[in-house]
Amino acid sequence: MELKLIKGHGSGNDFLLIDEWTYGYIFTEENRHDLALALCNRETGIGADGIVFVMESKHADAKMRIFNSDGSEASMCGNGLRLHGRYVLDKLRRDEILVETNKADLYVKRDGEVYEGVPAYRVEISPVLFDLDALPMTIGKDRLFNEIVPELSDDIRFSAVAVPNPHLIAVGGRDLIASGEQKRIAEMLNGENQITPDGVNVSFVHPIQKGIIYVRTFERGVGFTNACGTAMSASTLTTCQLGLNELEEPVVVYNNGGKVRCEVHQHETGRYSIDLIGNGTYMFEAVVQLDLDTPGHFQLKDQKAFTEQTAYGQLRKEVELYLSENVF
Numbered sequence: 001m002e003l004k005l006i007k008g009h010g011s012g013n014d015f016l017l018i019d020e021w022t023y024g025y026i027f028t029e030e031n032r033h034d035l036a037l038a039l040c041n042r043e044t045g046i047g048a049d050g051i052v053f054v055m056e057s058k059h060a061d062a063k064m065r066i067f068n069s070d071g072s073e074a075s076m077c078g079n080g081l082r083l084h085g086r087y088v089l090d091k092l093r094r095d096e097i098l099v100e101t102n103k104a105d106l107y108v109k110r111d112g113e114v115y116e117g118v119p120a121y122r123v124e125i126s127p128v129l130f131d132l133d134a135l136p137m138t139i140g141k142d143r144l145f146n147e148i149v150p151e152l153s154d155d156i157r158f159s160a161v162a163v164p165n166p167h168l169i170a171v172g173g174r175d176l177i178a179s180g181e182q183k184r185i186a187e188m189l190n191g192e193n194q195i196t197p198d199g200v201n202v203s204f205v206h207p208i209q210k211g212i213i214y215v216r217t218f219e220r221g222v223g224f225t226n227a228c229g230t231a232m233s234a235s236t237l238t239t240c241q242l243g244l245n246e247l248e249e250p251v252v253v254y255n256n257g258g259k260v261r262c263e264v265h266q267h268e269t270g271r272y273s274i275d276l277i278g279n280g281t282y283m284f285e286a287v288v289q290l291d292l293d294t295p296g297h298f299q300l301k302d303q304k305a306f307t308e309q310t311a312y313g314q315l316r317k318e319v320e321l322y323l324s325e326n327v328f
C-alpha cells in the first residue's frame with residue numbers, strides 16, 4: 001500500500017504524522033505497533049520518536065493516538081498533540097478544536113508565535129493525578145513529593161505525577177543534570193522492575209531563575225529525547241509546588257530541542273491542569289510504499305521538504321547559545 005505521512009516536531013521531539021481519517025487507512029493494533037517499530041527506527045527506518053495517528057472521533061473534532069518508537073502506546077503526548085492539533089486545525093480551518101486522546105478530551109488552540117515566523121499552539125495537559133496507583137509506581141506509599149526513594153538514589157529527591165502518562169521528576173542544580181544518574185535510574189525503571197512495571201518518563205530539571213527552567217527527559221519507550229511535552233508540563237507543576245514558580249504565571253521551559261511555555265492552573269475543585277504552548281513544525285512530507293505485514297521493507301517516495309524549518313532553525317541556535325551559558 002501507499003501511505004502518506006508528514007514528519008514534524010515539537011521542540012525537536014519528532015514524529016511521523018499519519019492521517020487514517022482522511023485517507024481511510026485501515027490498521028489493526030498490530031499494524032500500528034509494527035509501523036512504529038519499523039518506521040521510527042533511526043538506522044533502518046525514517047527515524048522519529050513516535051508515530052502520531054490522526055483519527056476520526058465520534059464526539060470530539062478528532063482523535064489522537066501516539067505510539068512510541070519501541071511500538072508501545074502512550075496515553076498522552078504533549079509535543080505530539082501540538083503537531084496533531086496543528087494538522088487538524090488547518091484541515092478544519094479552525095482556531096480551536098477538541099481532540100479525543102486515550103484518557104481525556106483536550107483542547108488545542110492557535111496561540112500567536114513562539115518565535116518570529118514560528119506559529120505556536122496551546123494544548124491542554126490534563127488530568128493531573130498524584131496517586132502512585134495512576135503511574136503505576138510501587139514504593140509502599142500513596143504519593144511521592146520531593147522525597148528520597150532509597151531504591152533509586154541516596155540523595156536525589158523525586159516527585160511523581162501522571163498527566164496522565166507517568167512522570168518522575170527531580171529538581172536540582174547543574175550538577176544534577178551533569179551527574180549521569182538520570183540514565184542509570186531511567187534505564188532501571190524502564191527495564192524489568194517491581195517499582196514501575198509499566199515504565200516511566202524520567203526528567204531532571206534545573207531551575208535557571210524564577211519563570212525559567214531547563215528540562216531533560218529520558219522517555220519511556222524511546223530513551224533520551226530532545227524534549228517531552230508532558231514532562232515539561234509536569235516539571236513546571238512540580239517547580240510551582242516547590243515554590244520556585246507561580247501558578248497561573250507563564251514559565252519558559254528550555255529543552256535540548258528548543259523552548260516552550262507552560263502555565264499551571266489550579267481550578268476551584270483543587271484539581272490542576274497545565275497549558276503547554278510551543279511549535280508544531282513540519283519537516284517534510286512523503287509517501288511510503290510498504291506491505292503492512294513487512295513494514296520494515298519500505299520505500300520512501302516523493303519526499304518534499306517544508307521551508308518553515310528555517311525560522312525554527314534560528315530559534316534553535318539562540319536556545320543552544322542560551323543553554324551553553326546557563327546550563328551546560
Ligand SMILES: N[C@@H](CCC[C@H](N)C(=O)O)C(=O)O
Pocket residue numbers: 013066068073074075076077078079080165166201219220221222227228229230231
Ligand atoms: N514525548 C511525549 C510523550 C510520549 C509518550 C511517552 N514516551 C510515554 O510513554 O509516556 C510528549 O511530548 O509528551
